[in-house]
Amino acid sequence: MTVRGDPTTGRTTTSWSNGLPASRSQVVDFVGCSYLGLDNHPAIIAGAIEAIEVHRSLQWSHARTRLKFDPLGELEDILSGIFCARVLAFSSCMLANLGAMPILASGQLTGGSKPLVVFDQSAQISLPYHKPVLAAETRVETIGHNDIEALEGLCRDNSVVVYICDGVYSAGGYSPIKELRQLQERYGLFLYIDDSHGISIFGDRGEGFARPQFPHVLGERTIISASLSKGFGASGGVLMLGAAEHEELFRRHSLPYAASMAPNLAAIGAAIASCKIHRSAELGQRQRRLKQRIDLFDRRVATAEQGNSFPIRTIAIGSETNAIAIAKGILDGGFYTSVAVSPPPGMARIRVCITAGHEVRDIERLCDGILQKITETTGKPYPLR
Numbered sequence: 502m503t504v505r506g507d508p509t510t511g512r513t514t515t516s517w518s519n520g521l522p523a524s525r526s527q528v529v530d531f532v533g534c535s536y537l538g539l540d541n542h543p544a545i546i547a548g549a550i551e552a553i554e555v556h557r558s559l560q561w562s563h564a565r566t567r568l569k570f571d572p573l574g575e576l577e578d579i580l581s582g583i584f585c586a587r588v589l590a591f592s593s594c595m596l597a598n599l600g601a602m603p604i605l606a607s608g609q610l611t612g613g614s615k616p617l618v619v620f621d622q623s624a625q626i627s628l629p630y631h632k633p634v635l636a637a638e639t640r641v642e643t644i645g646h647n648d649i650e651a652l653e654g655l656c657r658d659n660s661v662v663v664y665i666c667d668g669v670y671s672a673g674g675y676s677p678i679k680e681l682r683q684l685q686e687r688y689g690l691f692l693y694i695d696d697s698h699g700i701s702i703f704g705d706r707g708e709g710f711a712r713p714q715f716p717h718v719l720g721e722r723t724i725i726s727a728s729l730s731k732g733f734g735a736s737g738g739v740l741m742l743g744a745a746e747h748e749e750l751f752r753r754h755s756l757p758y759a760a761s762m763a764p765n766l767a768a769i770g771a772a773i774a775s776c777k778i779h780r781s782a783e784l785g786q787r788q789r790r791l792k793q794r795i796d797l798f799d800r801r802v803a804t805a806e807q808g809n810s811f812p813i814r815t816i817a818i819g820s821e822t823n824a825i826a827i828a829k830g831i832l833d834g835g836f837y838t839s840v841a842v843s844p845p846p847g848m849a850r851i852r853v854c855i856t857a858g859h860e861v862r863d864i865e866r867l868c869d870g871i872l873q874k875i876t877e878t879t880g881k882p883y884p885l886r
Contacts, residue, residue, distance in 0.1 A: 511538070511859070512529050512530045512538070512860075512863065513529055513530070514527070514528050528836065528837045529836050529859070529863045530837050531838045531867060532837055532838060533856070534854055535731065536698075536732040536791060536854070536855075537701055537734060537791060538787065538856050538857045538859075539732070539775060540734045542734055542774075544777070545734055545735060545775050545778075547774065548770040548771050548772075548774025550767075551770055552766040552767060552771075552773075556570070561763070566752070566753065566759045570766065570769065576590055576764075576773050579776045583706045583780070584725075585718075585719070586725070586743060587742040587743065587747070588742075589740045589748070589751055589758055590738070590739055590764055591737060591738045591739065591740070591757055591758065591762070592736075592738070592762050592764045593728070593737060594627060594726055594729075594730070594738030594739075595738070596738060596757035597738040597739060599634075599757055600740075600751070600758055601726065601740060601755065602631040603634055603635075604750060604751065604754060605635065605691075606635045606637075606638035606639045609750055610663075610747060611661045611663065612661070615640075615661070616659075616662055617641075617655060617661065618635050618640070618641045618642070619643070619652060619655055619662060619663065619665065620632065620641070620666075621643075621647065621667070622643050622644065622645055623647075624666055624667055627695070628665050628666075647674075647676065647677055649677060652664060652681075652684060653684055656684055656688035657688070661691070663693060664681065665693045666692075667694070667695050668695065668699040668725070669699040669710050669811055670698070672813070672815060672841050672850070674805075674811075675710060675809075678694075678710075685723070689722065690722070691722045692722065692724070693723075694723070695726045695727065696711040696712065696726070697726070697727050697731055697738075698732075698811075698813065699711060699727075699811075700729075700731065701733045701779065702732045702788060702811075703788075703810075707732070707733070707779040709725070712725055719741060719742070719743030720743040720744070721743055721744040721746075724741065724742060724743075726738065726739065726740050726741070727739050727741070729768075729772050729775070733775050734771075735768060735772040735774070736767070736771055736772070737764040737769075788857075791855070794855050795811075797864050798814060798853070798855055798864055798867075798868060799814075801872075802883070812854060812856065813853070813855075814855065815841060815852050815853070816850055816853070816875075817884070817885065818875070818879075819849060819885060821840075821846065823879055824842070824849035824851060825849075826878050827871075827875055830874040831870050831871060831874055834874070836863075838853050838871075839851070871883070
């Protein structure tokens, strides 16, 4: 369900049914991914505005190989310090991933040998979307979600393997980084991890879920991509690289980086302002507030993710028809959730994104609404058997 709306305060949105202003109503947003509630932080908004006013421009239509905003260089330097890596900034994480895929397939990151590229079947769409680009250059396979045994078999049978996955998955769950690192040490596995849903909510400086599980020096066999538009609360995407030669390679040959697709000044200013929050005590306060709200939800509604510290929860429904009806009923009650549908049929879930911006009463009322609508729609109490 697509809802047209205007943000107001916190997680509340003014929605328009059928696009008609006369049908406006207030709904609490549980689909957005601003996990720390930074997307409407006054300092971040002010940073975006100030950057435009100071530099008297929004966007330079120059290739970065020729001319680059000085504030963009400043942002990359600050992010490199936060993530302890060589950071390149892009206007979106999808573009960061797009630019990386041909370079991965070329073998330039793996000693000149074209790798077998293996995708986790649950990797978010900005990763497998580029499979045809990779397949034009090298062999591509997909394995089951978090199937370490299958991945190890491919590592044994192939001299060079790249594994592409999420850090935190958008439909709940996470990658087994410890086991992946063991394969990396045993077989030389190259890891490409998109940690868009883990950034900011973990780490003393918001380094994310994946980055803290690697050595201080990231190394030449790991790349981490991430969005600056979710927990980070700004706009854009980044690549974290561990080797100077990789940085030079991407700056010259990643098309979205080299061409005129740099983040605009508003995005840069917002991201620099968010960096200041990430280096302050406020980050920890917001992380703790998020954890409190996750714990509250877990006490009220049982899910497969119950007990973990990630902000995404999925309520198993089964029938796609029932899941849509339940989500519609929850929306009519003033709470916007989404339906997650994946093969095989009959595996539909209600997806809930919890943020530090939600009020306690909103989460309590949402939980009551979920349990009520499930019973009304299915005739059975939750959890469904």
